[in-house]
Amino acid sequence: MKTLVLFTFLFLLNQFYGQLDTLNQIIDGWHKAASDARFNDYFDLMSENSIFIGTAPNERWNKKEFMEFSKPYFDRGKAWDFKAKNRTWSISSDGKVAWFDEELATWMESCRGSGVVVKEGEQWKIVFYDLHVQIENDKIKEFIQLRKK
Numbered sequence: 001m002k003t004l005v006l007f008t009f010l011f012l013l014n015q016f017y018g019q020l021d022t023l024n025q026i027i028d029g030w031h032k033a034a035s036d037a038r039f040n041d042y043f044d045l046m047s048e049n050s051i052f053i054g055t056a057p058n059e060r061w062n063k064k065e066f067m068e069f070s071k072p073y074f075d076r077g078k079a080w081d082f083k084a085k086n087r088t089w090s091i092s093s094d095g096k097v098a099w100f101d102e103e104l105a106t107w108m109e110s111c112r113g114s115g116v117v118v119k120e121g122e123q124w125k126i127v128f129y130d131l132h133v134q135i136e137n138d139k140i141k142e143f144i145q146l147r148k149k
Contacts, residue, residue, distance in 0.1 A: 035081040039074040047125035
């Protein structure tokens with residue numbers, strides 16, 4: 001009986017870490033597609049009903065709007081270059097929804113992204129991503145003043 005429990009535990013552990021590898025490859029590939037200006041590859045990883053929230057106050061786009069906004073950047077040969085330094089995942093108990101947050105190295109210095117992916121058939125698709133610039137608490141008053149200018 002102990003052997004069965006151990007094998008079951010190891011099997012489930014392997015399944016979990018296998019999913020994490022797949023999910024990391026998807027998000028890393030998504031970031032790489034932007035860096036390489038591969039427009040179709042980038043947007044193919046997003047669900048048709050996805051939402052992307054950018055760093056500016058008015059940047060909340062559905063997929064179609066985000067594609068329209070992004071197209072000129074991709075057409076120039078390089079959209080943006082985000083490199084994940086650290087990413088943490090959680091997966092729903094049914095294994096069909098996963099969410100993450102990640103620290104990013106970007107031209108804006110240190111940023112954080114958080115997102116949700118869902119399993120659509122056999123494929124994981126990004127349904128939500130929120131990108132934001134990190135600001136230390138002791139610098140927030142200066143930041144507020146900057147935004148008022």
